[in-house]
Amino acid sequence: MSASSPLVETPCEYLSLPALVQLLQAILQRHGCSAEVARCLAQNCAVAERDGSHSHGIFRIPGYISTLDSGWVDGRALPVVEDVAPAFVRVDAANGFAQPALAVGRELLVRKARAAGIAVLAIRNSHHFAALWPDVEPFAEEGLVALSVVNSMTCVVPHGADRPLFGTNPIAFAAPQAKGQPIVFDLATSTIAHGDVQIAASKGERLPPGIGVDSLGQPTQDPRAILEGGALLPFGGHKGSALSMMVELLCAGLTGGHFSFEFDWSNHPGAKTPWTGQLLIVIDPSKGGGQDFAERSQELVRQMHAVGLKRLPGERRHWQRARSQERGIAIACERLEQLRALAQG
Amino acid sequence: MSASSPLVETPCEYLSLPALVQLLQAILQRHGCSAEVARCLAQNCAVAERDGSHSHGIFRIPGYISTLDSGWVDGRALPVVEDVAPAFVRVDAANGFAQPALAVGRELLVRKARAAGIAVLAIRNSHHFAALWPDVEPFAEEGLVALSVVNSMTCVVPHGADRPLFGTNPIAFAAPQAKGQPIVFDLATSTIAHGDVQIAASKGERLPPGIGVDSLGQPTQDPRAILEGGALLPFGGHKGSALSMMVELLCAGLTGGHFSFEFDWSNHPGAKTPWTGQLLIVIDPSKGGGQDFAERSQELVRQMHAVGLKRLPGERRHWQRARSQERGIAIACERLEQLRALAQG
Numbered sequence: 001m002s003a004s005s006p007l008v009e010t011p012c013e014y015l016s017l018p019a020l021v022q023l024l025q026a027i028l029q030r031h032g033c034s035a036e037v038a039r040c041l042a043q044n045c046a047v048a049e050r051d052g053s054h055s056h057g058i059f060r061i062p063g064y065i066s067t068l069d070s071g072w073v074d075g076r077a078l079p080v081v082e083d084v085a086p087a088f089v090r091v092d093a094a095n096g097f098a099q100p101a102l103a104v105g106r107e108l109l110v111r112k113a114r115a116a117g118i119a120v121l122a123i124r125n126s127h128h129f130a131a132l133w134p135d136v137e138p139f140a141e142e143g144l145v146a147l148s149v150v151n152s153m154t155c156v157v158p159h160g161a162d163r164p165l166f167g168t169n170p171i172a173f174a175a176p177q178a179k180g181q182p183i184v185f186d187l188a189t190s191t192i193a194h195g196d197v198q199i200a201a202s203k204g205e206r207l208p209p210g211i212g213v214d215s216l217g218q219p220t221q222d223p224r225a226i227l228e229g230g231a232l233l234p235f236g237g238h239k240g241s242a243l244s245m246m247v248e249l250l251c252a253g254l255t256g257g258h259f260s261f262e263f264d265w266s267n268h269p270g271a272k273t274p275w276t277g278q279l280l281i282v283i284d285p286s287k288g289g290g291q292d293f294a295e296r297s298q299e300l301v302r303q304m305h306a307v308g309l310k311r312l313p314g315e316r317r318h319w320q321r322a323r324s325q326e327r328g329i330a331i332a333c334e335r336l337e338q339l340r341a342l343a344q345g
Numbered sequence: 346m347s348a349s350s351p352l353v354e355t356p357c358e359y360l361s362l363p364a365l366v367q368l369l370q371a372i373l374q375r376h377g378c379s380a381e382v383a384r385c386l387a388q389n390c391a392v393a394e395r396d397g398s399h400s401h402g403i404f405r406i407p408g409y410i411s412t413l414d415s416g417w418v419d420g421r422a423l424p425v426v427e428d429v430a431p432a433f434v435r436v437d438a439a440n441g442f443a444q445p446a447l448a449v450g451r452e453l454l455v456r457k458a459r460a461a462g463i464a465v466l467a468i469r470n471s472h473h474f475a476a477l478w479p480d481v482e483p484f485a486e487e488g489l490v491a492l493s494v495v496n497s498m499t500c501v502v503p504h505g506a507d508r509p510l511f512g513t514n515p516i517a518f519a520a521p522q523a524k525g526q527p528i529v530f531d532l533a534t535s536t537i538a539h540g541d542v543q544i545a546a547s548k549g550e551r552l553p554p555g556i557g558v559d560s561l562g563q564p565t566q567d568p569r570a571i572l573e574g575g576a577l578l579p580f581g582g583h584k585g586s587a588l589s590m591m592v593e594l595l596c597a598g599l600t601g602g603h604f605s606f607e608f609d610w611s612n613h614p615g616a617k618t619p620w621t622g623q624l625l626i627v628i629d630p631s632k633g634g635g636q637d638f639a640e641r642s643q644e645l646v647r648q649m650h651a652v653g654l655k656r657l658p659g660e661r662r663h664w665q666r667a668r669s670q671e672r673g674i675a676i677a678c679e680r681l682e683q684l685r686a687l688a689q690g
Contacts, residue, residue, distance in 0.1 A: 084462060084632045086431050086432065087432040087461035087463045088462025088463060088632040090634050116430050116464075117432050117433025118463055118465045119461075120463045120628060122634060124634045124635065145594070145599065147591075158649055158654050160655060161653040162652060163652040163653060173591050175591075175594050183594070187584045187587055235581045235585075236581025236582075237580075238658070239532045239580050239581065239585070240581055240584070242518075242532055245645070245658070248645055249490070249520050249528070249641075249642055249645060252641065253520070253633075253638050253642050253645065254628065255634055255635070256633060256634025257634075257635070259644070259645060259648070261648060281463070283465060287433040288598070288600055289427075289467060289600055290600070290601020290602070293598050293599060296597065300597075303510055303604070303606060304510060304590070307502070307503065307506040307509070307510045308507030308508060309503050309505050310505060313583070313587045313590070
């Protein structure tokens with residue numbers, strides 16, 4: 001769904017990654033982020049745009065601005081790292097964004113994972129408004145296996161229930177591969193990601209059947225009906241619903257963050273970012289048995305191709321990344337003008 | 346699907362759990378298991394039957410016998426525990442069953458999880474022929490959070506591929522709840538579990554559409570066509586497929602066990618048990634931030650009921666367990682006779 005935004009079909013300018021990061025950083029700083037937070041979010045957002053994850057690229061900038069301007073999130077928060085146990089790190093994001101919280105806890109997490117074989121990072125009091133795969137992929141680039149979950153905001157009806165409770169609650173996973181890009185996936189436990197509903201609404205498109213319900217709980221294919229009082233369904237019926245429940249337990253129950261239904265942003269008009277928690281588990285596969293892990297994952301990929309699989313999870317992003325690195329990141333003229341105005345105005 | 350076996354509809358005798366364990370243990374010992382392995386598998390199988398998991402209860406006994414008689418699995422294997430790192434335990438199941446391997450590694454795993462905050466148990470060279478939830482639920486009863494995955498045997502077509510490669514590759518999760526039973530789920534990443542296909546075939550029932558394909562890769566609702574050269578599909582399309590791939594990577598890549606497609610049992614007619622690996626991750630939630638975890642999970646359950654959820658994952662099993670504890674485990678006369686004959690003959 002997020003593959004083809006009209007923004008990419010009519011590009012006017014090709015920006016390098018550093019140029020896009022700089023532009024986005026300037027915008028975020030103008031809207032209340034510290035230089036460090038702005039750089040971290042800008043990098044994350046630019047990388048998503050570079051890799052064709054349009055629902056989590058520059059499309060998100062108005063949301064970031066809105067939520068920062070509302071006073072809902074602290075763009076200058078200083079996350080606090082707590083070294084709890086040999087394989088357990090906690091970070092209090094201090095009502096700031098999750099990415100800077102991960103950034104400050106990351107080194108300790110990796111050190112613990114390499115020493116203990118596995119380690120967990122529990123982030124609470126955090127706002128995650130981005131794709132989840134950029135949080136896990138770098139671990140795989142260092143030869144580690146990473147799993148992350150993040151809960152969001154009430155917009156998914158648990159299977160068998162009448163009303164929404166869970167967030168879109170994505171699960172992301174990354175693993176190294178010997179001769180190739182890491183194997184990476186990032187999947188919402190809802191039928192589709194919330195950003196994709198927003199994109200469909202902005203384009204006036206209808207959704208496939210089975211995606212969501214309207215404010216009366218009736219099935220709908222209208223993305224606006226889902227956004228305006230309706231809700232999404234879990235993917236895969238009771239199974240996706242069980243996984244979404246697990247994400248709530250890991251991200252809120254375990255970290256000390258909010259469940260997707262617990263925060264109240266009604267006094268912050270314009271607030272967009274869920275104030276919840278995030279969990280990351282990192283494993284050092286060199287502690288495992290048998291052959292080198294990256295060789296084994298390469299063998300799995302080889303066999304997946306042998307049974308007819310054309311494209312692996314994450315492969316489209318890698319293809320788009322290579323294209324962006326070659327010619328620059330395509331940004332539509334109109335959007336680029338808007339971004340430049342936001343950076344100055 | 347597995348809820349209503351005709352075996353339960355026409356019971357003739359009610360056995361206590363110890364009586365059923367003893368009977369199953371006698372059968373397994375007669376077919377080549379050591380007393381210790383037989384007791385471990387019998388307990389697992391009887392508990393599944395007690396809790397109404399009929400596809401993984403006494404229904405599995407002929408399969409156990411067949412695979413043991415074929416010489417494919419070592420019913421007397423002595424698993425070897427390797428203490429690899431402060432939070433990493435490996436067990437070589439030595440071509441035996443996975444449950445005895447978990448049993449010998451369990452204490453060290455729990456000790457590490459409590460000390461380090463999280464720990465992993467990587468079992469390789471193992472045969473898992475049972476439900477997965479009995480492996481995780483006991484951790485939640487001790488106040489720990491547990492996640493386990495196990496790969497199986499090629500019978501699932503990766504989303505976007507033409508031919509099967511993955512196993513049914515279940516994911517099980519368990520978490521404590523303050524005033525109530527642990528929250529537990531166990532879901533195959535295939536549309537349905539292999540045991541449920543076998544039960545449907547034995548009852549001559551058709552399956553719902555979208556479950557699997559025949560030997561030509563064409564959609565079928567005939568369970569026999571799936572079992573005889575056909576295959577299942579992943580649940581939830583590309584998302585379930587990605588999770589199934591993750592299970593392969595964690596259970597084979599990381600443990601040193603076989604991928605679902607790697608073992609060759611053609612020289613062992615009657616072999617039934619996949620020779621793969623299993624991963625367990627155990628987290629000590631007392632290391633997490635905020636309120637007591639079990640209180641938090643109880644709050645989530647309360648809210649799930651508040652939005653209209655009638656039955657939580659695992660709740661049917663707990664209900665059935667209470668019923669079995671009250672009146673005994675219902676076993677149909679004919680089946681009980683068969684079991685008694687197997688224990689003696």
